[in-house]
Amino acid sequence: MTQSPDPGRLLLELQKADLEIKKLSKQLNELPVKGAILEVRHKRTEIEALKAKAETLIDGLGRQIKASEDETAQIDEKLEVEQKKLMSGNVTNPKEVTHISREMDALKRRKDKLDVGTLGIMEKAEKAKGQMEKIKLALTQLEAREAKFTEEFKVSGAEVQEAISHVEKRRVTICSALDPALLERYKAIRDAKGVVAVGALEGATCTACRIELPSERVAELKTGPDVSTCPECGRMIVVKTVSVNE
Numbered sequence: 001m002t003q004s005p006d007p008g009r010l011l012l013e014l015q016k017a018d019l020e021i022k023k024l025s026k027q028l029n030e031l032p033v034k035g036a037i038l039e040v041r042h043k044r045t046e047i048e049a050l051k052a053k054a055e056t057l058i059d060g061l062g063r064q065i066k067a068s069e070d071e072t073a074q075i076d077e078k079l080e081v082e083q084k085k086l087m088s089g090n091v092t093n094p095k096e097v098t099h100i101s102r103e104m105d106a107l108k109r110r111k112d113k114l115d116v117g118t119l120g121i122m123e124k125a126e127k128a129k130g131q132m133e134k135i136k137l138a139l140t141q142l143e144a145r146e147a148k149f150t151e152e153f154k155v156s157g158a159e160v161q162e163a164i165s166h167v168e169k170r171r172v173t174i175c176s177a178l179d180p181a182l183l184e185r186y187k188a189i190r191d192a193k194g195v196v197a198v199g200a201l202e203g204a205t206c207t208a209c210r211i212e213l214p215s216e217r218v219a220e221l222k223t224g225p226d227v228s229t230c231p232e233c234g235r236m237i238v239v240k241t242v243s244v245n246e
């Protein structure tokens, strides 16, 4: 691993690249079409939720219809059994005949009631299915709109994206030239502090926190390593660079 002869300058360049990437990314996110994409996605999430609800409803109604049909089939079987008994000629007791007739009437009434109920459920199911078709159509339309906006975003954002990838390449070069330990420190501070991880000593001021340091601190920094820690903000501070002394 080659160690840079000028870690301070590299750190400041890395910082500059990160700030540029941040600014460009913000620019990209603020493109009007990006807002349109987010809006469409939001709408899609809402419609997806409606779709899930409609699916649950249709499933439930389907189960109700099935249960009703099963019960109707059972009643039909019972009716057939009773009918056979009557027709067999084995039942001669008038009381028993009356009993069977009443039983069959009750079964028929239950069956009629079930039929009416089933019709009602079927109507509901038809309605729900119609709703589902509308939901699916809306989703297809939203997907098409999202695809269209995404394409527009690609075109209108191409310039900014190109600028980002340009800076990113530069960043990779800087990182590979930088001492890995310093890079780790930079990343850790950047993650902890937000974007700004390094400042430079400008006169007696840290450019990161803009605080003027007491003269004895400045003197300590100046006799220390090229890259040190700001006693005020705790960020890295470039005390001096090899090519330019600031």
Ligand SMILES: [Zn+2]
Residues within 6 Å of the ligand: 199, 206, 207, 208, 209, 210, 211, 230, 231, 232, 233, 234, 235
């Ligand atoms: Zn500072």
